[in-house]
Amino acid sequence: MREVFKSLDRGLVTFNYVAHMTAAFWLFAIAVVIALDVCSRALLNAPFSGTAEIVANSVVSIVFLQLPSAIRNGGMLRAEILDIYLSRRSIDRLQGFACILGAVLFLAVAYSAWGPMIEAWTISEFAGNVSTIEIPLAPIRTLLVVMSIIAAVNFLFMSASNFYLARGDVAHG
Numbered sequence: 001m002r003e004v005f006k007s008l009d010r011g012l013v014t015f016n017y018v019a020h021m022t023a024a025f026w027l028f029a030i031a032v033v034i035a036l037d038v039c040s041r042a043l044l045n046a047p048f049s050g051t052a053e054i055v056a057n058s059v060v061s062i063v064f065l066q067l068p069s070a071i072r073n074g075g076m077l078r079a080e081i082l083d084i085y086l087s088r089r090s091i092d093r094l095q096g097f098a099c100i101l102g103a104v105l106f107l108a109v110a111y112s113a114w115g116p117m118i119e120a121w122t123i124s125e126f127a128g129n130v131s132t133i134e135i136p137l138a139p140i141r142t143l144l145v146v147m148s149i150i151a152a153v154n155f156l157f158m159s160a161s162n163f164y165l166a167r168g169d170v171a172h173g
Helices: 002-044 051-072 088-123 138-166
Strands: 126-129 133-136
Touching: 002 051, 002 138, 051 126, 051 133, 051 138, 088 138, 133 138
Parallel strands: none
Antiparallel strands: 126 133
16 A cells, blocks of 8 residues: 555656646746747837736746645745644644645635636636737636646645654654
């Protein structure tokens, strides 16, 4: 059972890395679009049409693509004030419960975004202006749901790991 858990965990970490790198490349592309838009405005007095729509919709996608990696790398907010008063085992248990709460939170996000995602696919919802650019919202809403579920799964894996450490069977690395 432990080997299956480790194998699934390695796959999840690999997925997190790929999502993180995708977000990094996407962010670079957005930076190029913004730079070209600024230069075009300054030099030619002709901005790129749709830059604001592209950037606005990309920010949400980039944040949710980086979310699982931030969770696994300990980038989420954590108060350490109790650490001086608790044993290592108690800290691991507390962290395990916090991870369960994180999983519940992101499952709630996925649940609440499910209806708008289905609707976006059903009605072919777009953002933007017909005269400039239209961005399909269904892929963005789907990414939000999928990455929220992946975030919850990451929290569950971390919770299991923390409870395993709290048992005292292994040393902290």
